[in-house]
Amino acid sequence: MDPKKNRIGLELTPYRGGKTTLCAGCGHNAISERIIEAFFEMGVDPRQVIKLSGIGCSSKSPAYFLGGSHGFNSVHGRMPSVGTGAVLANRKLIAIGVSGDGDTGAIGIGQFVHLMRRNVPLVYIIEDNGCYGLTKGQFSPTATVGSTLKNGIVNDIDPIDTCMLAIQLGASFVARSFSGDKKQLLSILKASLSHRGTCMIDVLSPCVTFNDHEGSTKSYAYVKEHDEVAGDVSFVPYFDEINVEYDAGTTTAVTLHDGSHLYLKKVAEDYNPTDRLAAMSLLAETARRGEFATGILYVEPDKQDFVSQLNIIDEPLATLPLSKVRPGPEVLEQLMESLR
Numbered sequence: 146m147d148p149k150k151n152r153i154g155l156e157l158t159p160y161r162g163g164k165t166t167l168c169a170g171c172g173h174n175a176i177s178e179r180i181i182e183a184f185f186e187m188g189v190d191p192r193q194v195i196k197l198s199g200i201g202c203s204s205k206s207p208a209y210f211l212g213g214s215h216g217f218n219s220v221h222g223r224m225p226s227v228g229t230g231a232v233l234a235n236r237k238l239i240a241i242g243v244s245g246d247g248d249t250g251a252i253g254i255g256q257f258v259h260l261m262r263r264n265v266p267l268v269y270i271i272e273d274n275g276c277y278g279l280t281k282g283q284f285s286p287t288a289t290v291g292s293t294l295k296n297g298i299v300n301d302i303d304p305i306d307t308c309m310l311a312i313q314l315g316a317s318f319v320a321r322s323f324s325g326d327k328k329q330l331l332s333i334l335k336a337s338l339s340h341r342g343t344c345m346i347d348v349l350s351p352c353v354t355f356n357d358h359e360g361s362t363k364s365y366a367y368v369k370e371h372d373e374v375a376g377d378v379s380f381v382p383y384f385d386e387i388n389v390e391y392d393a394g395t396t397t398a399v400t401l402h403d404g405s406h407l408y409l410k411k412v413a414e415d416y417n418p419t420d421r422l423a424a425m426s427l428l429a430e431t432a433r434r435g436e437f438a439t440g441i442l443y444v445e446p447d448k449q450d451f452v453s454q455l456n457i458i459d460e461p462l463a464t465l466p467l468s469k470v471r472p473g474p475e476v477l478e479q480l481m482e483s484l485r
Contacts, residue, residue, distance in 0.1 A: 152188035152384060160185045162209040167202060172324030172350030172365075173272045177209040179327065180241070180270075183334035184211060187382060194239045195231050199224040199253060202279050202352075203245035203272035222253025225260035228267050229451070235461040236452050239338070240267040247277050250286030250305045257307075261314035261343055263451040268337045268344045271307055272324075274352035275363035282355025289435075293360035307347050308442055309428045312421055317342035317445040319424070321438060323368050324350040332378040333441060339382060341402035342450045349437060362435070373431045375416055375440035381406040401446050418444050 149156055160181045165174050184191065194214040198204035200221035207216055215238075219227040228242050249257050249271050260269065275288040282294060286305045293299050311319045318340045322330040330348065337344035349368050351357045357364045362371075376397070383404035397417060399407040417423055424443040431438040462470065 151185050153190060155185070155188075155190075157181070157185055159191050159213045160211055162207070162212045165209045167205065168352075168354050170353040171202070172274065172348075172352075173203055173206050174209070175324040175327070176243075176270065176272055176330070176348055176350060177206050179330045179334055180210045182331055183338060187335055187338050188384070189239060189338060193237065194241065195228075197224045197228045197231070197240060197242040197267075199244050199248040200279075201245040201248045201277075202274075203243055203350075204248060206243045206272065207241075222248055222251070223256060224248070224253065225256035225265075225269075228269075229260065229263070229265050232266055232452060233455075233457070233462065235463040236266075236457060236459075237461050242267055242269045244269065244271050246271060246273045246275060246285040246287040246307075249307060254286075254305075258310075258314060261311045261316045261345065264315055264317050264342045264448060265451045266341055266343070268334075269346065271345070271347045272350045273307070273347050273363070274350050274356050275361070276352055276356040278352040278355055282352065287363075289362045292362040293358075295355060295358050297360075306428060306432065307345070308438075309425055311343075311345040312424050312428075312443050315343075315448075316345045316443075317448040317450075318344040318441070319443040320345070320441045321347045321349070323372060323437075323439060324348055325365060325369065326372075326439070329374070329378055329439065332380045335382065336378070336380045336401065336405070336407050336441065339380075339401040339403045339405035340444070340446065341453075342445075342448055349439075368437060371436040373434075373436040373438050375427060375438050375442060376418070378407070378441055399444055399446055401444075407441065407444070418442065419446075421445075 167173055191211045191213040194211055196207035196214050196216040198207050198218050217227055224242050224244055228240050232240050273287055276285050277283045284300045288300045289304050308319050308321050320333045322333050351363055351365045418441050427438050
């Protein structure tokens with residue numbers, strides 16, 4: 146096979162997007178690069194992908210990857226409902242949504258809640274910098290207590306932990322990573338593409354302009370020093386030979402929806418990513434210590450997704466002929482007659 150092409154015969158070019166207009170060094174750009182790598186290496190056809198976003202610096206990101214994919218930039222905080230409609234209309238689409246900590250945790254929190262509880266098949270990425278970078282750096286709902294702005298103002302309001310919330314509400318794949326950790330983030334993104342259900346990935350992504358100073362708990366330096374890794378993530382897609390070696394008793398193996406294998410090497414504790422209570426306990430304990438738990442925190446590979454729950458036919462609704470989706474006047478007449 147040509148080393149410049151992936152398993153479906155495509156080069157990297159169709160997976161790239163436009164030139165970024167974000168600040169130089171922005172963590173969001175690193176996330177876009179990992180998305181490009183993940184989709185290319187997994188051999189996903191860009192034409193089968195829909196990119197979704199809301200409003201904010203983060204929501205500009207879909208313009209910078211998968212240039213040949215469908216795209217929809219929605220109203221502020223409303224990306225979840227647009228994404229739900231898209232996958233219901235065409236269940237064969239692979240949906241990836243990019244949001245921010247403000248777009249998700251503030252104006253969009255209601256829509257986020259219902260997306261998580263429905264387990265809609267969508268990869269939901271939060272580019273989390275703890276501030277409103279598009280409007281001069283005010284604290285966002287994920288800013289931790291004690292963090293400071295560049296002008297010295299201290300945040301004294303408890304943050305929303307989007308990972309904890311997603312697990313409580315019913316998301317079947319929840320992870321957290323750091324934009325500066327290429328290996329971990331790439332493995333998580335690949336695994337998310339093999340999971341059928343809501344994949345909520347909170348990516349700590351420092352804002353180099355407004356929130357990368359001493360006193361910020363979302364700066365590059367702080368995150369690197371306070372990153373508590375839950376496990377070393379190794380991912381083997383269903384189309385590759387399984388060849389992973391770990392010492393007995395040190396690894397948790399999870400088989401994902403499409404037959405891919407996820408291996409999590411335990412680091413400090415006997416952590417089980419399929420245990421909801423253990424995941425929430427880990428998040429609470431690391432937050433108490435002022436640290437960020439990263440890695441795949443929770444996965445429920447057998448949970449039924451929203452589209453399957455609705456018993457929608459296999460053929461996408463978007464491609465059904467009008468004769469099936471818009472019955473003629475005689476059907477209405479029959480219906481009205483039955484009600485008399």
